Amino acid sequence: MNQAPLVALVGNPNAGKSALFNALTGARQKVGNYPGVTVERKSGRFSLDDGRPVELVDLPGTYSLDPASPDEAVTRDVVTGHQTGERPPAAIVVVVDAGNLDNHLRFALQLIGLGLPTVVALNMIDMAERDGLTVDAEALARELGVPVVPTVAVRRRGIEDLRVALGGIIGATPPAPRGDTPPADLVALQRRARAIAAVTTTKPEVHRSLEEKIDRVLLHPVAGLAILLALLFVMFQAVFAWSEAPIGWIEDGFGALQVAVADTLAPGILRSLIVDGLIAGVGSVVVFLPQILILFLFILLLEASGYMVRAAFLMDKLMAGVGLSGRAFIPLLSSFACAIPGIMATRTIDDPKDRLTTILIAPLMTCSARLPVYAVIIGAFIPARDVGYGIGLQGLVLFGLYLTGIVGAMLAAFLLRRTVTRGAAGTFMMELPRYQWPDPRDILIGLVQRAWLFLRRAGTLILTASMLLWLLLTFPQAPEGQSQVEYSAAGRVASVIEPVVRPIGFNHEIALAIIPAMAAREVAVAALGTVYSIESDDEAVLEQSVTERLSGRWPLPTALAFLMWFVFAPQCLSTIAVIRRETNSWRWPLFALGYLFVLAYVAAGITYWSAMALGWA
C-alpha cells in the first residue's frame, strides 16, 4: 500500500493542536484545557482539497526544539525526521495562539527554519477578537514567508482554507530558500518573534481586565484554595444527591432481568451462572454509571472552562512543599479517572526522579474504579443523614475518602523524595488559558466517551472476572448441610488469607472479595453481591441490590476499614503493568505493590481499631 504523506501538527502547549486535529480528521479525542494532555501518538486521515489522502499526527505541545522532557523530544524527533518508526513529515502545520503571538512565534520561527513545507494555523482568533486584538494574517504571512490561515479549531472555522493551503505545499516544488534564516540563539529568536507580533497585532488600550479580576480571587492563595475545596465538596455531594433516581432505574432493570431469567430457566447450574454470575456481577457494577458520569461532568466542565489549570497553579506551591514538581499535577489529576493514563502522562515531566515519584503515588489518587466500591459500602453502612446545613453525611464520607487518598499521596511523596527518589524539585512553567463557556457538544462527547469506556470495561473485564469468580464459588459443590461459599475453591483460598486480614477487622467474605479485585477494583462489589446471593436460597435476594444485601451485615468498624483498604491497596494489575512499562524495570512496580499494600494494611488496621475503641461496633 502506498503510504499517504505525513503531516505533523506542532506548536506550543494549549495552542489548539488537538482541537484542530479533531476538526480535520473528525476523530474524537479528548480535548483538555491544560498544557500537556497529548502524550501518545495520535494520528488520523483526511483528504486535501484535491482529494489526495494525507495522514495527520498530533504532537505533544513544546516550547522549543530543545526538549526539556521525553515528550518534547518526540516532537523534535518527528519534525526533524529522526523519530524511529515514523516517516519524515511531508509538511508541518504550526499552530499558534493568535492572542499570544509573541510567545508562540518563537517556536514557530524555529520550526519554519527547518525548511519543511509549512503552513501556520493562526488559531483562537475568536478569543483574540474577544479580547479586542486584531491580527493581520497577510502581514504575518509576509513576515514569516509561509502561508498563514486564520482558524477557530473548536468552531471548525478556517478548516477548509487549511486543507487548501496544505494542498498547495504538499508535493509542490519546495519553497525557495529564504534570505533571512531565523537567528540561532533563543534570545534573538524571542526578539524577532516580538517584533513580528508587534507589527501584525493591534492591541486595545485595556483588555482582559475582567479576567484579571476573576483571577485575583481564584488564584488567591487562601480564597482560591477555599473556592477549590468548596467546588470539590459540591462535586462529591452531587455524586450522591443527583444519582439516586437513575441508579434506581438501572437497579430495577437488572433486578427485573434476573427475575425474568430465573423464571424462564429451570433451577440448576446454568441458571445460577447467568443469574448469580453474569447478571449480578455486571449489574452490580453498571449501577454506578450515573455517579461516574456526574463526577466527570464536573471534571469536564472545570477543564473546558479554563479553571483546571488554575487549580494546578494553586496546587503548585503545596506540591513543591512535598518535593513534587507542579507538572505532576496534571498526571495526578488524570489519575482520578484512571491511574493508567495518569502514569503515561508523567512523560511530560523532565526530571527522572520527579517523574518516578509521580508514578509511584499516582495509584493513590481515587480512580473511577473505586467509586463503585465506595458507593456500595457507604450506601450500606453510612446512614443517608443530613449533618446540618443541608450537607449529606454520605457525600461527606466520600469527600473524606478522596481527601485521604490525596493526603496519603502527598505524605508518600514527601517520604519518597527524602529516601528512594531523593533529588531537587523541578521547575514549573504553565500558561493560564483564558476563561470560556464550555461547549456543550465537547462536554457531551467527553461524557459519552467515559460512559463507553466504563460499559466496555463492565462488558469485558468485569464480565470475565464475575464468571470466573462464579465458577470458583460454585465448585466443588458442597455436600448437603455445608456452606457452599466455605466449601468452594474461592472459599478455601479465602480461608487461607482470612487469618492475615482478621486483625484489621476483615471477615471471610471480604477476604474472598479482595482477591478477584486485583483484576479490577469493581469486582469486589460483584464478588460481595455474588457471595451473598449464592449463600442465600431466598429468591427475594435476587431483587436486592448489593447495597441492600450488605446493609447491616458487617460491624461499622469493618466497613470503615474496608473503605480505607481500598484507598491505599494497589488492587489493579493493569496499573502495575503500566508502571513496569513506563519505568522499564520490575523494581518499581514491585516497590509500589509492596509499599501500597503495607500502607493499606496499616491504614485499615488503624481505622478498625480506632473505630472499635470509639465503641462504633
Ligand SMILES: Nc1nc2c(ncn2[C@@H]2O[C@H](COP(=O)(O)OP(=O)(O)OP(=O)(O)O)[C@@H](O)[C@H]2O)c(=O)[nH]1
Ligand atoms: N475559543 C477557542 N478555543 C479553542 C480553540 N482551539 C482550541 N481551543 C480550546 O483550547 C484548549 C486547548 O486546546 P487543545 O487542542 O487541547 O490544545 P493542544 O495544542 O492540543 O494542547 P497540548 O496537547 O496540551 O499541547 C481546549 O480547551 C480547546 O477547546 C479556538 O480556536 N477557539
Ligand SMILES: [Mg+2]
Ligand atoms: Mg493536544
